[in-house]
Ligand SMILES: N[C@@H](CCC(=O)N[C@@H](CS)C(=O)NCC(=O)O)C(=O)O
Ligand SMILES: [Zn+2]
């Protein structure tokens with residue numbers, strides 16, 4: 693049976709991040725004039741995502757995606773090559789129109805994650821980025837044609853790498869979204 697390609701930064705075990713890491717540059721896959729994004733700090737909530745919308749390297753079942761405050765992200769070269777993949781999505785994913793790599797995703801509407809940009813640290817040559825913390829939207833890979841009979845192999849491989857598996861985001865992030873929604877709807881006090 694073919695080995696599972698979860699993601700290059702997960703397949704052979706995780707590389708722990710550096711708590712003092714100060715950020716670095718991401719580049720798309722173009723050989724000439726790559727789009728460059730500079731991040732002014734380390735990322736947060738790095739995770740594997742199996743959903744159909746997050747950018748995955750060729751052949752991988754999962755994306756690895758993290759967030760960073762939007763004021764810490766600057767497009768520093770060849771930003772004219774960026775285009776929004778799907779302007780109707782909550783996350784406006786900005787991709788290189790030549791190589792297809794997603795450089796950053798931004799939320800412009802009212803949303804619990806407004807102010808955070810979504811990025812893929814594998815696009816950086818620097819070392820020290822936070823390692824993946826969990827695996828989200830695992831069942832979504834079936835929607836993209838993955839054999840459901842092998843999904844337990846995927847979950848086992850993720851768990852043996854140290855990544856808990858979920859079919860939405862992790863419980864703390866889902867709780868944060870629910871808390872934001874309750875405050876917005878007046879079901880919880882605004883200030884708490
Ligand atoms: N099963 C769906 C899940 C899509 C989904 O909900 N993705 C999550 C995780 S990235 C999300 O927050 N999407 C918002 C967006 O893509 O704008 C799929 O695979 O397309
Ligand atoms: Zn490119």
Ligand SMILES: [Zn+2]
Pocket residue numbers: 741742743744745746755829
């Ligand atoms: Zn996703």
